[in-house]
Amino acid sequence: MSRSKKRGWLMHLTFTRSPLDHSGVQRTNPAFIEACLSHPAARAILLTGGNVVLSPEGEPEILHPAQTSTLALERPGLVFLGLEGETPWFAASVQPGSTPPGLDFRRATMIAEPDLAAILGRARAILSWHGRRHYCSNCGAENAPAEGGTKLVCPSCGTEHFPRTDPSVIMLPYSGDRCVMGRQPAWPPGLFATLAGFMEPGETIEEACAREVAEETGLKVLSSRYVASQPWPFPSTLMIGLLAEIEPGEPVAADDIEEARWFTRAEVRELYEGPMMRWGPPHYSISRLLIETWLNGG
Ligand SMILES: [Zn+2]
Structure with missing residues (x-):
């Protein structure tokens, strides 16, 4: 891999x-959405x-949006994603069983061109939200799509x-020349990575980072x-990546972490050549970007 390509993935995370x-x-x-739907260059991506x-x-x-009319689309049908230059993009979910099962989303977006992966990410986040929001959480009436499906409005209570x-913090804790990484039980053997967790109401990003590190390792x-x-987009998280300087101490794994320990830079590099390389391409996960940033002294 050339240096420029390596710099490239550092700068361009998937999604x-x-x-x-x-x-x-x-x-x-609504006239804008109609014009987009009938635009000759309009494109619709399907999940x-x-x-x-x-x-x-x-x-x-x-496909062109018009070509989706014969498909068994789930509610709300075509959703407007945005314009790529002059080209309108839409997305829709096809009812499982009415089409072959498709390619695993992670696999598809690992091999897709970056622009298409980002479009697919937006599509999946919005469509999975639609799959869980048929009814108004305020009054229980059936929601109706608005603004090309980028929001829903309850016709009963408005x-x-x-x-x-859902904001989530993801961080690499470090002290001096060592960092702490953890592993979850479901991960491939030997794999260690950054810590992460969802933010809670009433927290700043920094507070969430400190709480998660304390919960998962006992370190300050x-x-x-x-x-x-x-x-x-699994289904709708925003990963907020940080480097966290911590007090030295022995980590005690807890919460969803089964093991946490200190790593030297040399040990981290060794991990890269083994288990982490088998996990997926480096540009796919911000975890790798954080580790790489720390390795490079950033
Ligand atoms: Zn309502």
């Missing part, structure tokens, strides 16, 4: 740098059961529902620094 303009103002106008529907050639199936994003965070963030 980031979407080419889409979400057209937040224009999409409130089924959260997986990516493939064309007969084995590529992600991309409550507006927006696609949710002295300070933390934001590095980068990554939308993580």
